[in-house]
Amino acid sequence: MKDIIIDIKHQQSSHCETGVVSTLLRSKGLDISEPMAFGLSSAMTFVYLPMVKIGGLPLIAYRMPPKAIIKSVCKKLNIELETRKFSDQAKGMQALDDELAKGNLVGLQTSVYWLPYFPEDMRFHFNAHNLIVYGKTAQGNYLISDPVFEHVVECPAEDLQRARFAKGALAAKGLMYVVRNVPKQVDLTPHIYAAVNKTAKMMNGLLLPFFGNKGIRHLAKKINKLTKEKPKYQKLFLGNIVRMQEEIGTGGAGFRFMFASFLDEAAKLTGDKQLQAAAKQGTEVGDNWREFAMDAVLFCKKRKDLSLTQVSEKLISCADQEKSLREKLLSIKAA
Amino acid sequence: MDKKDVPQDNSATYQGQKKLIYAVDESGHYQGVTSTGWEVESFATQMAVDELQQQSDEALIKAQNGEVSSLAYHMLRLRFDLVSLAQTTGFFQWQIKRHLTPKVFAKLSDKKLAIYGDVMKMTIAELKSLPNHNDSTN
Numbered sequence: 001m002k003d004i005i006i007d008i009k010h011q012q013s014s015h016c017e018t019g020v021v022s023t024l025l026r027s028k029g030l031d032i033s034e035p036m037a038f039g040l041s042s043a044m045t046f047v048y049l050p051m052v053k054i055g056g057l058p059l060i061a062y063r064m065p066p067k068a069i070i071k072s073v074c075k076k077l078n079i080e081l082e083t084r085k086f087s088d089q090a091k092g093m094q095a096l097d098d099e100l101a102k103g104n105l106v107g108l109q110t111s112v113y114w115l116p117y118f119p120e121d122m123r124f125h126f127n128a129h130n131l132i133v134y135g136k137t138a139q140g141n142y143l144i145s146d147p148v149f150e151h152v153v154e155c156p157a158e159d160l161q162r163a164r165f166a167k168g169a170l171a172a173k174g175l176m177y178v179v180r181n182v183p184k185q186v187d188l189t190p191h192i193y194a195a196v197n198k199t200a201k202m203m204n205g206l207l208l209p210f211f212g213n214k215g216i217r218h219l220a221k222k223i224n225k226l227t228k229e230k231p232k233y234q235k236l237f238l239g240n241i242v243r244m245q246e247e248i249g250t251g252g253a254g255f256r257f258m259f260a261s262f263l264d265e266a267a268k269l270t271g272d273k274q275l276q277a278a279a280k281q282g283t284e285v286g287d288n289w290r291e292f293a294m295d296a297v298l299f300c301k302k303r304k305d306l307s308l309t310q311v312s313e314k315l316i317s318c319a320d321q322e323k324s325l326r327e328k329l330l331s332i333k334a335a
Numbered sequence: 336m337d338k339k340d341v342p343q344d345n346s347a348t349y350q351g352q353k354k355l356i357y358a359v360d361e362s363g364h365y366q367g368v369t370s371t372g373w374e375v376e377s378f379a380t381q382m383a384v385d386e387l388q389q390q391s392d393e394a395l396i397k398a399q400n401g402e403v404s405s406l407a408y409h410m411l412r413l414r415f416d417l418v419s420l421a422q423t424t425g426f427f428q429w430q431i432k433r434h435l436t437p438k439v440f441a442k443l444s445d446k447k448l449a450i451y452g453d454v455m456k457m458t459i460a461e462l463k464s465l466p467n468h469n470d471s472t473n
Contacts, residue, residue: 012369014355035357035365055387055416113414114456119350121384125419150353150369162456168422236386242379254356257336261357261365268364283359287336290375297375300382 004100005135010145010152014258016130017069018043019147020107023132025079027105030182032073038063039262040191041072042198044255046205046322048215050222057240060219062255066109066128066170070177076191080181085173089165092174093157096133099178106133109175111166117146117153122247127170133160192266193334196275199259200329203322213326216319223312238296238311246293256286274332281328285321292318338368346372348380387414398465404440405465406431406451413455423454 008027013019013034021037038044043064052059063069074081086092099106112118112129134152135143141154155163164174205212219241226234246254260282267275292314299306338358353369360366391411397403410420410431421428433439434447448459455462 012353012355012367014357014367034367053418055383119348119352121348121350121380124414125423148354166423167425167454168419235382239379239382242376243383246373246376247380257357257365264365279365280363283336290336293379294375297378301378 001138003135003137005143006100006103006105008105008132008134008145008152011147012150013147014254015063016147017066018258020130020132021070021073023145023147024105024107024179025073025182028179028182029184030077030079030186032077033265035258035261036188036265037069037073038255038258039199039266040076040188040195041069042195042202043069043072044199044259045202046212046215048210048219048222050210057237060241060244062245066130067175070107070130074179076195077186078183079179081177082180083175083177085175087173089161089174092164092176093161096176097136099176100133100136104178107131107177107179108133108160108164109172110160110163111172112163114159114163114166115146115155116159117144117149117155125166125168127166127168127172129163188266189270190334192270192275193332196263196266196278196329196332200326203326203329213319213323216315216322220312220315220319223308223315226308234308235300238300242293242296245289254286256282256289260286270335272332272335278325278328278332281321281325285318285325288314288318288321338366341368341370342373342375343370344372344374344377346374346377346380348372348377348384387411395465401437403435404437405463406440407435408465409455409457409462410435415455420454424450426450 011023018034018037022032022034025032045064047061049059108131110129112126113123131144131146133142134145140157142160144153144155203212205214209218260279263275263279263282295311295314298304299311336358338360341356341358349372353371355367356370357365358368394408394411398405398408417428420431452459452462
């Protein structure tokens, strides 16, 4: 058997799913940047789910659930996407090989823990990572364009199979997806305005207190109540927020910057100054989230006389800022 | 965040990798900038990793002293907890809790051990054994 190498322009991305979407579409001749994919899918949000525990600590997310981005972008832009899951592992690997043999790039959902090329400290049991397979060597190793890494990587077949079929929360069940067809030309303008409006509407939160602005304030209250807990738990809790925000996916501030970058690109595309102003406001939101992360860690280090109330207040200021960004976004209408 | 403010703190946890962040350049527009890590983030990561390490070290000592089964150590070493191990093996959490006691674990069938082995990428013999430790009390 010879090496199979499919032409791909690997691009490092801030986040796996948006990165995969962008790379797959660009390879088909449709120029959608990572921030554009993020913005168009209205993926920016906030979720604090105290009842979903990971390692004993609650889940906090800053974007829509896995698969929402790729599905939404493809649906909106009329892109033909084929997705398949497998109950039989061997069949799942064969299907991957078949697509590669046909010269198609293949998107996969995998576990992070079982991918040997991940740094040790970043390996944990998270099953919704996304990557692209662009070939296979004669020895049977897969060639992978993993969007969060600078360079392409190689992975033994056994490890990739394990990563694709890892069980547990968000299990991928071997999920693979192939872009079959993209439209030759797309007018992004109407989609941009619709997506901005949808994001703004979602930013308020749903009925339950766990989402959007309500969710942020809910978490701020919880931080205030941590005074009743042991110092060790206080630290682990705050550290968990910072990790969920800055490390997992691309983090809260990271997603806020990515959204601002989308607004910036959208402003260039449409010539709409309102979008440019919103981008600037989005940057301030991201900056404030970073300051919150800094305060949370400072509290953990006890280097400064910082109280839990102050950390909580900082988070409330993030909520206030997002509220005013929401109002700004709602005021933007297509010319 | 301004491009010039993108942290370059050479996080040990990145192991030489870089991360992409969107930041604002001199002209006021966004571009992707690579970061070697942020001290704030790496502190939080290190805290979590240290906690896991401590838990697995404690489990190793307890397992060597016969207070818990070797499964307790391997579970934590491989960054599983009761919830995630239950989700991946299909056992109930209360079943796994029982398996963490040496007496029950010693009587487990090879079939059940194989379920753990499959999920944890270990042979049954490996699952039953502990690393040799010089200061082991056994």
